[in-house]
Amino acid sequence: MESPLFDDKEENHEFGSLYDSQPEEGEPHEALFFVLAYLQLRERLSVRVVCKSLRDAVDNDVLLWLDIFIEPPLSYRLLNDALFKITSKAHGRLRTLSLKRCVKITDDGLQRVIENNPHINKLYVPACTTLTGNGIVTIVKMLTDHSQDLKHLRLHGMYGITKQHIETILSCLKVQKEDQKQSILFFYHRRFSPLIHWDTAHPIDVGVCPKCSDVRQVFDCPRDSCKWKKEHPLLECRGCFPCVPRCEECGGCIDWDELGETVCMDILCSDCWLRLPKCNLCNRPYCNLHADHRTFLSDNTGFICASCHISSTRNLDWWSSGLEEYMIGDY
Ligand SMILES: [Zn+2]
Numbered sequence: 001m002e003s004p005l006f007d008d009k010e011e012n013h014e015f016g017s018l019y020d021s022q023p024e025e026g027e028p029h030e031a032l033f034f035v036l037a038y039l040q041l042r043e044r045l046s047v048r049v050v051c052k053s054l055r056d057a058v059d060n061d062v063l064l065w066l067d068i069f070i071e072p073p074l075s076y077r078l079l080n081d082a083l084f085k086i087t088s089k090a091h092g093r094l095r096t097l098s099l100k101r102c103v104k105i106t107d108d109g110l111q112r113v114i115e116n117n118p119h120i121n122k123l124y125v126p127a128c129t130t131l132t133g134n135g136i137v138t139i140v141k142m143l144t145d146h147s148q149d150l151k152h153l154r155l156h157g158m159y160g161i162t163k164q165h166i167e168t169i170l171s172c173l174k175v176q177k178e179d180q181k182q183s184i185l186f187f188y189h190r191r192f193s194p195l196i197h198w199d200t201a202h203p204i205d206v207g208v209c210p211k212c213s214d215v216r217q218v219f220d221c222p223r224d225s226c227k228w229k230k231e232h233p234l235l236e237c238r239g240c241f242p243c244v245p246r247c248e249e250c251g252g253c254i255d256w257d258e259l260g261e262t263v264c265m266d267i268l269c270s271d272c273w274l275r276l277p278k279c280n281l282c283n284r285p286y287c288n289l290h291a292d293h294r295t296f297l298s299d300n301t302g303f304i305c306a307s308c309h310i311s312s313t314r315n316l317d318w319w320s321s322g323l324e325e326y327m328i329g330d331y
């Protein structure tokens with residue numbers, strides 16, 4: 001019996017059915033074929049079940065499958081066989097494989113994909129928690145044994161990666177000692193999307209924190225006033241997030257007593273806190289990443305945050321139900 005493509009123990013069968021259902025006959029408008037190159041994986045899987053000609057167009061155009069990005073919610077349920085089936089459409093020419101939180105993909109499953117696609121140059125597996133440090137080292141060796149195509153590796157959120165794993169990976173990638181000292185800025189990573197800014201990034205996104213020696217994302221401080229600290233290892237503000245808390249807006253290191261309260265619970269330095277617009281009711285700002293949660297007032301006098309908006313609606317409900325009770329009680 002054929003093994004399932006997606007784990008169907010969970011309620012949502014959407015992606016399994018998207019992949020497996022048979023298309024109905026019919027000719028789509030030819031303009032539709034031109035948009036295929038602009039669709040994300042999830043949309044492409046939806047389009048291929050519309051009709052046979054779209055299914056053939058999607059399946060047979062190898063260029064659509066050279067860069068594969070698998071994101072939540074699809075990634076939570078993706079099984080090894082489905083990953084193999086999806087990636088095999090690149091016919092061995094896969095360039096980018098981005099698996100974000102694909103918690104069911106195992107070392108064996110990923111190695112099978114890599115064996116068939118030896119020219120991947122961007123491998124992105126953040127929070128793929130079933131993969132192991134040894135598994136990733138094997139994969140990096142497979143990709144770098146005969147060629148140096150692998151240029152970018154992203155591993156944050158994985159478990160069990162040690163300093164030795166990182167050293168082996170860096171030597172396979174031929175990353176020079178000077179390149180390892182290259183600055184990595186926090187705000188850049190927090191806003192990172194696999195679809196943009198890829199080529200400007202550091203070859204590998206995790207390293208050994210100089211403060212706690214754990215393998216994590218390690219960031220540098222962009223503050224000019226901190227640059228002198230680089231000469232003084234005990235004061236240096238290069239480190240992982242738990243060791244050196246950083247402002248969500250500017251990435252600068254901050255003292256805990258400098259913290260300004262935000263609606264979204266992100267950390268801001270006092271300069272950024274002062275600069276950002278505040279909720280009219282609670283006087284707390286959103287960081288720019290969450291600024292779209294603001295509810296603007298119709299008279300252009302600012303905004304109220306989501307939590308104040310909810311509590312003001314509740315108060316209104318409470319007030320009207322209280323009034324109703326009072327009026328009913330009167331009769
Ligand atoms: Zn640390």
Ligand SMILES: [Zn+2]
Binds near residue numbers: 268
């Ligand atoms: Zn700041």
Ligand SMILES: [Zn+2]
Binds near residue numbers: 221222223226237252
């Ligand atoms: Zn600093």
Ligand SMILES: [Zn+2]
Binds near residue numbers: 280
């Ligand atoms: Zn508020």
Ligand SMILES: [Zn+2]
Binds near residue numbers: 248264265287
């Ligand atoms: Zn925020």
